[in-house]
Amino acid sequence: MGCSFSFSALWMAFSLVLALSAMAPRTDARAFFVFGDSxxxxxxxNYLVTSARADSPPYGIDYPTHRPTGRFSNGxxxxxxxSEQMGMEPTMAYLxxxxxxxxxxxxxxxxxxxxxxxxxTGIQFLNIIRIGKQLEYFQQYQTRVSRLIGPTETQRLVNEALVLITLGGNDFVNNYYLVPFSARSRQFSLPDYVRYLISEYRKVLTRLYELGARRVLVTGTxxxxxxxAxxxxxxxxxxxxxxxQRAASLFNPQLVQMLNGLNSEIxxxxxIAANTMQMNSDFITNPQAYGFVTSKIACCGQGPYNGVGLCTPLSNLCPNRDLYAFWDAFHPSERANRIVVQQILTGDDKYMNPMNLSTILALDSRN
Incomplete structure (x- = not known):
């Protein structure tokens, strides 16, 4: 009788350990948070009433499920x-x-x-999650995680996480240059507009830091x-x-300057500045060197360069996405994205400032 009792007690203790370990975050994995645009x-x-969506074929044609996921990509x-390169699950959309x-x-x-x-920016798309709201959701996320693992562990999870933020392109394409004589282009000359954007972006990044982010990859345009398009x-x-191009050449160096200033203040x-201007320019100016047949014509679309309107089931569609630098009128193909991520991971100071992601991961694993 005593024997069976101790076995069941052991089994209960073992089950409890299993349950607790399932609840605890994996110590070797780090959380990943993403902010920004398409x-x-x-x-x-997909969960919003907006025209800015990628929820119909042929989006997702090369995704593992071969179905559209809301990602503005063929895959x-x-x-x-x-996430894949770091051996983690892909992060899910917050909604x-x-x-x-x-x-x-x-x-x-x-x-x-x-x-x-x-x-x-992007008011024509109606209901989108503006950056201030994205940061509010990040706060809400932390409250939800606190209920799971407690506030101390939540703070650790956030502090040790990797963060990626991609903003700025739409402030030109879908604002300043959206229509001739846009409100912002009447209000600001281009150099003044860039300075204004940088000062506003600084506030966003400062808020992200206040919310616990400690390793933030910031891509340029x-x-x-x-x-x-x-x-x-x-x-x-x-x-x-x-x-x-002039807008990008003004914005990107000032972004790096602002990031360096924030880092020295803190x-x-x-x-960490990711020079996505250079990363993309490499294969745009010399597509053949990267195995692309073109960097001008989108794989999916219509009109000149397949650059008019959205990618839809009725659009022209290239048979092999790996040969195209652009998937649709605005967004790189998965293969182009892989080239960009490779530079984020291992690129020298022409691409990453003050260090690349591999260096960050090596540094943080020692701490």
């Missing part, structure tokens, strides 16, 4: 590939009802297609004048649109 949105806009986007329980401990993606640094609208012979390398 380049990194993993499907939040995986940049956060997915970062996804499945993001609960232990799934929360992996992190969350708060990004929403169409948003910018400014609140009036890509070569906005070279995307198929802008070639279709502004280019006669396939050359990149000069004004948008006294730590919190913010």
């Amino acid at each position: 380049l990194v949105d993993s499907g939040n806009n 995986l986007n940049i956060p997915d590939i970062i 996804n009802p499945l993001l609960k329980g232990n799934n929360l401990l992996v992190g969350a993606n708060f990004a929403s297609a169409g948003v910018g640094i400014l609140n009036d 890509g070569p906005m004048g070279c995307v198929p 802008e070639l279709a609208q502004r280019s006669r012979t396939g050359e990149c649109a000069v004004e948008l 006294g730590s390398d919190i913010f």
Whole structure:
């Protein structure tokens, strides 16, 4: 009798340990949080009444399920590939009802297609999660996780997490240059507008730091004048649109400067600048060297360069997405995203400042 009692007691203790270990976050894994626009949105806009969505075929044609997921890609986007390279589950969209329980401990993606640094960016898309709201959701997320693992562990999870933020492109494409004589272009000259954006972005990043983020990858804008949508609208012979390229060349160096300033104020390398302008320019200027047949024509779309309107089931669709640098009028193909992530991971100081992601991971694993 005593023997069977001790066995059942042992079994109960073992079950309790199993249950507790299932609740505890894995010590070797780190959470991953994503903020920003359509380049990194993993499907939040599917749950909103908005025209900025990627929830119909052929989006997702090369995703593991071969179905649209709300990602503006033929397959995986940049956060997915970062997660994959770090050996983690992809982070779920914050509005996804499945993001609960232990799934929360992996992190969350708060990004929403169409948003910018400014609140009036993307107003034509109606209901999108503006950056202030994304930060509110991040606070709400922390409250939810506290109920699971307690406030101390939650703070540790957030402090040790990796964060990615991608903003700025829409403030030009879907605001300043959206229409001739836009409200913002009448209010600001381009250099003044860039300075204003940088000062507003600084507030966003400061808030992110206040909310516990301690390792933040901040991407610059890509070569906005070279995307198929802008070639279709502004280019006669396939050359990149000069004004948008000028905007990117003003914005990106000032962004790096601002990040360096924030880091020296805080006294730590919190913010890491990813030079996505250079990363994308490499394969846009010399597509063949990267195995692409073109960096001007989108795989999916219609009109010149397949750059007019959205990618829909009725659009032209290329048979092999790996040969195209651009998936649709604005967004890189999964293969182009992989090239970008490789530079984020291992790129030298031409691409990553003050260090690349591999260095961050090595440093943090020693602490």
